[in-house]
Amino acid sequence: EDKVVQSPLSLVVHEGDTVTLNCSYEVTNFRSLLWYKQEKKAPTFLFMLTSSGIEKKSGRLSSILDKKELFSILNITATQTGDSAVYLCAVEENSGNTPLVFGKGTRLSVIA
Amino acid sequence: GAVVSQHPSRVICKSGTSVKIECRSLDFQATTMFWYRQFPKQSLMLMATSNEGSKATYEQGVEKDKFLINHASLTLSTLTVTSAHPEDSSFYICSARDGHNYGYTFGSGTRLTVV
Numbered sequence: 060e061d062k063v064v065q066s067p068l069s070l071v072v073h074e075g076d077t078v079t080l081n082c083s084y085e086v087t088n089f090r091s092l093l094w095y096k097q098e099k100k101a102p103t104f105l106f107m108l109t110s111s112g113i114e115k116k117s118g119r120l121s122s123i124l125d126k127k128e129l130f131s132i133l134n135i136t137a138t139q140t141g142d143s144a145v146y147l148c149a150v151e152e153n154s155g156n157t158p159l160v161f162g163k164g165t166r167l168s169v170i171a
Numbered sequence: 172g173a174v175v176s177q178h179p180s181r182v183i184c185k186s187g188t189s190v191k192i193e194c195r196s197l198d199f200q201a202t203t204m205f206w207y208r209q210f211p212k213q214s215l216m217l218m219a220t221s222n223e224g225s226k227a228t229y230e231q232g233v234e235k236d237k238f239l240i241n242h243a244s245l246t247l248s249t250l251t252v253t254s255a256h257p258e259d260s261s262f263y264i265c266s267a268r269d270g271h272n273y274g275y276t277f278g279s280g281t282r283l284t285v286v
Contacts, residue, residue, distance in 0.1 A: 093274060101177075101264050101277040102215070147214065151274070158205045159266070159275060163214045 062086055065148050065162035072169055076138050080165045082148030083130040092131050093159065094122055095147040102147055105133070138169045173199050173269030177278025184255055184285055192250045192281045194265035201267035204248035205275075206240065209262040218263075221248045255285040 066081045084092065091109045095102035106115045108124035108131055115122050119138075124131045135142055145166050149159040174197040184190050194204055202223045207215040219240050220228045227240035239251040252259055265278040 091274065100180075101280040104274070104276075107274050158217045158220060160217075161214045166212075 061162070062160050063148055063150050063162035065146075065165050067165060068163060069166040070168070072138055072167070074139060074169055074171050076169075077134065077136045078138060078167065080133040080135075080146050080148075080167070081130060082132070082162055084148075084150045084160075084162075085129060086150050086152045086160070088153045089126065090151040090153060090157075092124055093149045093151065094131070094133050095149065097145045097147055097164070098143075105146075135167075138167075140169050140171055143167055143169045173197075173276040175201070175265060175267055175276045175278040177265055177281060179281055180279055181282045182284070184283070186256055186285055187254055189251055189253045190255055190283060192252070192263055192265075192283075194248050194250075194267075194278045196246045196267055196269075196276075199267075199269050200245040201248070201269075202245060203267065204242060205266045206238075206248075206250050207264045207266065209264065215264065219250075221250075223248075252283065255283070257285045259283065260285050 063084045072078055091107055093107050094105040096105055106122045111126040119136045122133045145164040147164045148162040176195045178193050182190055204221040206218045208218050209215045217230050218233045221240045221242040223242045223245050229235045237253055242248040262280050262282050264280045266275050269276045
């Protein structure tokens with residue numbers, strides 16, 4: 060049973076559209092939720108969320124966490140073709156050196 | 172920021188040979204290194220957790236004799252794929268928690284192709 064579930068699995072939008080990517084999780088001892096962008100190589104870090112209701116922003120990207128409902132969303136406004144990638148959601152459990160548990164990712168394709 | 176250097180980035184080897192992948196933390200000490208494998212269009216799957224100075228912990232279904240992990244120092248962990256087969260062809264990535272605000276740092280990944 061997957062602990063981290065992302066939706067949709069894939070998405071095709073036109074440049075300029077706004078997209079919302081979803082991530083729900085079910086873990087015993089939640090510590091943090093992280094979003095990554097993966098193009099052809101290793102994932103690159105986007106956000107780390109630990110507290111509910113606090114939006115984190117970086118340019119056109121923003122993310123928020125709801126610890127009561129156990130989900131997070133990643134928003135991308137005014138999408139560009141360079142946003143095309145797989146967006147991975149990962150959850151960290153417990154404390155200290157535990158591995159991240161990844162969702163299957165959302166493959167976003169932005170077409171001109 | 173924290174950097175994990177992973178080598179090689181790409182390797183092609185013949186069936187039956189062994190391949191070593193290195194991950195080195197450049198500006199922090201990584202007491203624990205996580206090794207992931209990613210097949211095409213799939214997510215990262217944890218293979219094993221490498222602990223400095225002790226035996227690695229392998230996930231269920233991962234053969235410890237096939238995927239040898241050594242973590243001899245606080246800055247270096249290696250994964251050796253022994254007797255490689257075409258089905259071992261995959262993208263292998265290491266990761267360590269760097270203690271900074273952004274949590275985990277990934278190596279650049281190694282794309283292994285076994286022919």
